[in-house]
Amino acid sequence: MAPTKNEVTKHEQIQEIVLNRINQLQQERGLALPGNYNPTNALISARLILNQTLDKFKKPVLETCTPVSVAQALMEMVIQGLSPAKRQCYFIAYGTQLTMLRSYHGAKAVCLRVNPELKDIRAQVIYEGDKFTETIKNGLRTFEHESAFGNIDDRKILGAYAVAVDHEETVVYAESMTFEQIKKNWKKSKQGVFDSKGGLNPGTVHADFPGEMCKRTVVNRLAKLILNTSDDADLVLHESIKRTDEAEYDTTHEIESQANAGEVVDIEEVDTDAPPADEETGEIITPAEEKPKTKPAPAKGEQIPGFDS
Amino acid sequence: MIEFTSYASGSTGNLYKVTSDTCSLMIEAGVSMLNIFRVYDYKVSSIAGALISHSHSDHCRAINGVMKLGIDCYMTRETASDLKFEQEHRLKIITPMKKFSVDRFQVVAFPTIHDCPGSVGFLISDGDDKLLYATDTFYISNKFKGLTIIAIECNWSEETWNPDIDLGLKRRIESTHLSLEVVKDFLTANDLRKVREIHLLHMSNSNSNAEYFKTEIQKLTGKPVLVD
Numbered sequence: 001m002a003p004t005k006n007e008v009t010k011h012e013q014i015q016e017i018v019l020n021r022i023n024q025l026q027q028e029r030g031l032a033l034p035g036n037y038n039p040t041n042a043l044i045s046a047r048l049i050l051n052q053t054l055d056k057f058k059k060p061v062l063e064t065c066t067p068v069s070v071a072q073a074l075m076e077m078v079i080q081g082l083s084p085a086k087r088q089c090y091f092i093a094y095g096t097q098l099t100m101l102r103s104y105h106g107a108k109a110v111c112l113r114v115n116p117e118l119k120d121i122r123a124q125v126i127y128e129g130d131k132f133t134e135t136i137k138n139g140l141r142t143f144e145h146e147s148a149f150g151n152i153d154d155r156k157i158l159g160a161y162a163v164a165v166d167h168e169e170t171v172v173y174a175e176s177m178t179f180e181q182i183k184k185n186w187k188k189s190k191q192g193v194f195d196s197k198g199g200l201n202p203g204t205v206h207a208d209f210p211g212e213m214c215k216r217t218v219v220n221r222l223a224k225l226i227l228n229t230s231d232d233a234d235l236v237l238h239e240s241i242k243r244t245d246e247a248e249y250d251t252t253h254e255i256e257s258q259a260n261a262g263e264v265v266d267i268e269e270v271d272t273d274a275p276p277a278d279e280e281t282g283e284i285i286t287p288a289e290e291k292p293k294t295k296p297a298p299a300k301g302e303q304i305p306g307f308d309s
Numbered sequence: 310m311i312e313f314t315s316y317a318s319g320s321t322g323n324l325y326k327v328t329s330d331t332c333s334l335m336i337e338a339g340v341s342m343l344n345i346f347r348v349y350d351y352k353v354s355s356i357a358g359a360l361i362s363h364s365h366s367d368h369c370r371a372i373n374g375v376m377k378l379g380i381d382c383y384m385t386r387e388t389a390s391d392l393k394f395e396q397e398h399r400l401k402i403i404t405p406m407k408k409f410s411v412d413r414f415q416v417v418a419f420p421t422i423h424d425c426p427g428s429v430g431f432l433i434s435d436g437d438d439k440l441l442y443a444t445d446t447f448y449i450s451n452k453f454k455g456l457t458i459i460a461i462e463c464n465w466s467e468e469t470w471n472p473d474i475d476l477g478l479k480r481r482i483e484s485t486h487l488s489l490e491v492v493k494d495f496l497t498a499n500d501l502r503k504v505r506e507i508h509l510l511h512m513s514n515s516n517s518n519a520e521y522f523k524t525e526i527q528k529l530t531g532k533p534v535l536v537d
Contacts, residue, residue: 059426192480259494260449265452266455267432267434271408272410273403
């Protein structure tokens with residue numbers, strides 16, 4: 001679906017707001033973006049992706065999500081220096097709130113940025129039939145993993161592990177999780193990964209690509225360790241990372257910013273709807289015949305958390 | 310003067326009656342037709358219309374039966390598109406945040422946050438009283454003026470979780486149903502000066518405590534609280 005002219009202007013306005021705010025954060029609070037990161041390019045590719053992104057009811061998120069939440073999601077993307085074109089982040093709608101989530105490429109990028117001593121973060125899935133041994137030395141886990149191409153089967157996952165290595169290829173951080181632990185983590189996600197019978201909900205990324213999502217979960221756990229033990233040189237970045245983590249798991253954030261923040265409804269002042277049926281002839285206007293109506297205006301007085309801090 | 314009565318409330322079925330003088334409205338139709346007949350003592354001609362908040366079956370199980378009785382059923386387009394109708398001429402599509410009339414009642418539907426597209430709550434006035442009806446929602450975004458009766462979901466609380474609950478289900482409830490804590494915030498954020506009664510609806514079977522919820526809301530508001 002091609003965006004209308006209005007939508008294009010709206011998006012350009014959001015983009016401008018985000019860029020202005022980023023400039024301000026750079027000047028006033030010492031936000032340092034990665035040297036090779038171009039916010040405008042990231043915003044343009046985000047726009048292309050958002051045009052195609054649907055919510056769980058198969059509606060375009062740009063229609064259903066509030067502009068404030070779109071701006072906030074794009075802000076978090078730029079602050080964390082993530083590129084949607086490189087699949088470092090993706091966008092998910094929780095109700096009318098657009099949220100930016102980091103993929104494991106994104107978690108990796110953020111970790112390498114925060115801790116320049118690290119060279120790489122690697123994650124692997126352990127499948128049935130693999131030879132996997134885990135030993136602990138000085139409190140650090142070390143893994144030996146032998147796999148075969150034929151073992152790769154997303155229905156037979158035993159677990160996953162991730163390691164962070166420095167420039168000498170020494171393992172500095174390591175983390176492993178059993179599939180049970182991973183599933184427990186998924187249950188905490190706001191996405192509704194599991195159905196009422198405990199199976200993976202079809203249509204979720206977790207059901208489609210369980211292996212990749214296992215890597216993401218274990219990398220995220222490792223990332224938490226790296227991020228929480230790094231110094232606070234870049235507070236704006238750390239605040240943003242924390243908000244992204246909370247947005248995925250914590251519902252209080254949405255309540256605090258959205259509940260009781262909308263417009264006041266006084267029944268005497270509300271406009272009257274056109275009658276649903278033709279009163280004289282009694283002819284029914286069926287849903288198909290009716291013109292599509294625009295969605296209700298976004299609630300006024302919404303606050304973007306972190307915008308004023 | 311509006312009288313609000315709850316006949317069934319919760320995830321097994323919902324049916325509420327709003328009466329003003331001789332005229333009455335039905336909210337939800339999530340019980341069997343037999344129960345609807347019993348509630349209205351078979352005098353269904355007094356029902357001016359039925360308001361349906363969303364398309365989950367505990368809220369609209371009997372929709373086709375109700376339509377067959379010749380009762381206009383009001384719902385949003387998204388709700389209607391999720392349901393199968395045997396006949397459509399009793400279907401009235403409503404738009405959130407636009408006022409419509411059903412007999413002597415004026416009604417405005419406002420959006421709620423639930424895992425169901427097009428879900429709404431209702432603000433109902435008979436010119437005298439103003440009733441707020443809101444259930445199956447994560448929180449309420451709007452604020453309201455001059456309410457006299459509040460009928461609001463109070464499904465769960467941080468204090469009353471069943472320790473054996475499945476984590477996935479807990480996650481779902483947490484972001485689709487009103488908690489005691491969020492209800493308290495809502496009541497604090499709105500002007501309650503004219504409110505004369507508060508009904509707590511849609512309590513979870515295993516994650517709520519009616520007496521505790523009632524006491525907490527009474528302590529906060531000083532208004533009569535009814536647990537339906």
